[in-house]
Amino acid sequence: MPEAAAAEGRGASLSPPRAGSAQRQGELGDEDEGEQEEDKPEQPLARQDLFVCFTNDKDLRHHETISIKASLYKGIAVRVKSLNHIWIESLLFAIESAKDLGIINLRFEECQLRKRAVARLIDFCRSTNIIESLGLIKVTFEDGQDFKRLVEAVSSNQKIRHFSVQSAAFDQDYHGKTMARCILESRSLKELDLSHVTFDDPKSFYEMANGLLNERCRLGALKLRGIQFGQLEGQVMQYILTRNKSLQTLDLSQCSTDSPENLANVFGKFDWSCNVKTLVADNLNVDFNCIVETFGEALGANLKLEGLSLKENKLK
Amino acid sequence: MAENRSLRKINVAKTEVTDKVCTKISIFLQQPDLGLQDLNLSRNQIAADGLIALADALQVNKSLKTLNLAQNLIREGGLHAFVEALKTNSALQELCLSFNKINNAGISALSGFLPDNHTLKVLDISRNAFSDSGFVDFARELAHNKGIESLNLSKNKDVSDEVGLR
Numbered sequence: 001m002p003e004a005a006a007a008e009g010r011g012a013s014l015s016p017p018r019a020g021s022a023q024r025q026g027e028l029g030d031e032d033e034g035e036q037e038e039d040k041p042e043q044p045l046a047r048q049d050l051f052v053c054f055t056n057d058k059d060l061r062h063h064e065t066i067s068i069k070a071s072l073y074k075g076i077a078v079r080v081k082s083l084n085h086i087w088i089e090s091l092l093f094a095i096e097s098a099k100d101l102g103i104i105n106l107r108f109e110e111c112q113l114r115k116r117a118v119a120r121l122i123d124f125c126r127s128t129n130i131i132e133s134l135g136l137i138k139v140t141f142e143d144g145q146d147f148k149r150l151v152e153a154v155s156s157n158q159k160i161r162h163f164s165v166q167s168a169a170f171d172q173d174y175h176g177k178t179m180a181r182c183i184l185e186s187r188s189l190k191e192l193d194l195s196h197v198t199f200d201d202p203k204s205f206y207e208m209a210n211g212l213l214n215e216r217c218r219l220g221a222l223k224l225r226g227i228q229f230g231q232l233e234g235q236v237m238q239y240i241l242t243r244n245k246s247l248q249t250l251d252l253s254q255c256s257t258d259s260p261e262n263l264a265n266v267f268g269k270f271d272w273s274c275n276v277k278t279l280v281a282d283n284l285n286v287d288f289n290c291i292v293e294t295f296g297e298a299l300g301a302n303l304k305l306e307g308l309s310l311k312e313n314k315l316k
Numbered sequence: 317m318a319e320n321r322s323l324r325k326i327n328v329a330k331t332e333v334t335d336k337v338c339t340k341i342s343i344f345l346q347q348p349d350l351g352l353q354d355l356n357l358s359r360n361q362i363a364a365d366g367l368i369a370l371a372d373a374l375q376v377n378k379s380l381k382t383l384n385l386a387q388n389l390i391r392e393g394g395l396h397a398f399v400e401a402l403k404t405n406s407a408l409q410e411l412c413l414s415f416n417k418i419n420n421a422g423i424s425a426l427s428g429f430l431p432d433n434h435t436l437k438v439l440d441i442s443r444n445a446f447s448d449s450g451f452v453d454f455a456r457e458l459a460h461n462k463g464i465e466s467l468n469l470s471k472n473k474d475v476s477d478e479v480g481l482r
Binding site for chain 2: 306315
């Protein structure tokens, strides 16, 4: 997979979760309404939502250091430019040897994973029953095929419920096929976050969707925030909305399109045939007026949707 | 959308909802057998006419339990109609009017529902523009209310503890 988008600067050691894990699925994210950004009261985060973020490779050299620093948190985020097998070893040893710490979330951000580091991570993913959520955010691989191997390992894991592959470039159809296999083969996966993935090879979206269109699909939540909907993606999404029976939550926030008709057709499928219960479509990068009529008509016939968030669109 | 009966929660915060759009929302809320329980209209441009439209809806709506109108353009206008609706509404349990511009006359008008409505449990009127002199009426009527369990008055112009204790 080619280099992902540029890194977003942040140097703090404590990292509140990002889009991939910040909000539990099914929530419509209105907890901060009525407060201006600069005047928000401090909201205590639940422990499971807190990550300790390692941004310095020196902190990853000794598993004892990792254990001590992570002892108050449920998650570890790692953001170093290049991650080798020694640091991964320390990190995973710290997690495995301190099960009592209860670290259940692991996230890599803006890293390049070296080949031997991925090999160790694959072993970990095949065997661990500790981690419940794994995030790869703007992660690149020294060997492009390692993405496939790692996702296969996640598929075989029986504990990981939330898997996030954000801001990646799916420029080969095997990226989509790999995700489809993961959707179908994983016994534990409930939520898949592919936000801000660029489907540079449109076939990769089609291939990924094959997993969602299969009747064996058991995925409950799909996040596709910031996806660009071309004609093919729009048509495939319509099929998903019509045929998929398992998805309860869908997040299409910040999606964009080169033609509003593509998104209008997608939103027109939230009708009687759609099984989604919670739709989040905040801040769409499209003139909402272009879709409101079709969407409203579909909603009139919808029988399942219980939660709808349209924050930050322009309902004129 | 008017025919939809499955929706329980709608969040349309920060969507530039004006009084005109609010009128359409009001019509939706007046549909019989509506299941909607939670409506977030915060950070919009709802003023007097929008509030009156919502009052019309609350006169007949029996499902809405939570209504968030924070950070709109609510001052004094429309509050009398809204209070009249609250007097008869027995579904609404949480109302957020925070971060509006409710002044002394507005808070005095708002107090009118307190003796008659005993189902509203949570009221947030923080970050408005009233002071002690306007809050006196509210505090007096509050004594006759049996529903309010949580009242947020913080960050208003000048509300002192003494008024609440009288």
